[in-house]
Amino acid sequence: MITIKDVFEDYKQLNKVYETKEIQAITLLAISEISGLSKASIKAFPERELSNEQTQKLKNTLTQLQTGEPIQYILGITDFYGLPFKVNPSVLIPRPETEELVEWILSVAGTRLPVAGSQFTGNILDIGTGSGCIAISLKKNLPQAQVSAIDISERALQTAKENAELNEVEVNFIHADILNINSEIKLPKSEIIISNPPYVTLDDKKQMHTNVTNFEPHTALFVPEHDPLIFYKAIADFALLNLTPNGLLFFEINELYGQETVKLLKDKGFVNAELRKDMSGRDRMIKAII
Known part of the structure; x- marks a missing residue:
């Protein structure tokens, strides 16, 4: 299993599509929506581990984001x-x-x-x-x-x-x-x-x-x-x-x-x-x- 910190590292791959601040905001939103955790909790506990299902959803979301598709459409x-x-x-x-x-x-x-x-x-x-x-x-x-x-x-x-x-x-x-x-x-x-x-x-x-x-x-x-x-x-x-x-x-x-x-x-x-x-x-x- 990966941690919240790992996800933020993985999502840095979006640097070809978005600027740094946007990447951080998008990553935070994706983790929050997929994990059900509050944004405050995500920031406070970066070493928290995510489930295999959450990890897979976040990886799939990253793949879609790399095409330029807005995070809001991906999450619906x-x-x-x-x-x-x-x-x-x-x-x-x-x-x-x-x-x-x-x-x-x-x-x-x-x-x-x-x-x-x-x-x-x-x-x-x-x-x-x-x-x-x-x-x-x-x-x-x-x-x-x-x-x-x-x-x-x-x-x-x-x-x-x-x-x-x-x-x-x-x-x-x-x-x-x-x-x-x-x-x-x-x-x-x-x-x-x-x-x-x-x-x-x-x-x-x-x-x-x-x-x-x-x-x-x-x-x-x-x-x-x-x-x-x-x-x-x-x-x-x-x-x-x-x-x-x-x-x-x-x-x-x-x-x-x-x-x-x-x-x-x-x-x-x-x-x-x-x-x-x-x-x-x-x-x-x-x-x-x-």
Whole structure:
């Protein structure tokens, strides 16, 4: 049998794919998920021996990681906003920046309560839900809200439904293409609409890690070079018709198009557009009011 320390040594072979800090984080996550040990315990007891079954699983995981496949897809699960989410190649892996967007939405929703101590009971719509991480996290924290979510991918919606069940919340999932939204789809007007739509250009793709470009779903990532704001235009137009008066539109954005996205919203009649930076100091989120 091998020890936890041995696994960290073996996983150093990932240096052709990842930087040192990433390797350590990936190794820690793999050991924790496969052994069931807490990360604190793993760090505290590096000489602990692992079972033969755990050892074999860790070796198999290492082989997959060497191809560039993300650890989250290999394990089939990840954490987002303190909740577990199933992930697979039909959905994007939730990012920490998106947690910041959820936090912002929750803080603003808290200011819209009719009476102090009451709960937000409005309608929320998440466009391009993927794994359902935004919609489910909001429903978990705003249990009295009515949350709906749209996605073009039926496979993504199946994963999102499984995640809603996993986290014991009810979300209304709808199969639809926001670029060609069916007029027959009837939804109540929403107090809040959110979207983290595709926004990566082909030029951006050149700078991205292959574990993203080779494994994560391209329909959820890339936009035409000649029209990088195509989804923002369509969603803004949809929001104009489907937000309540004084309703809020939240976007996660491409940092290179922050000011352009703000201008787009202002030109369409939104007001008080606020551009916010993420934890890394990059323009990453926008809030606007209709």
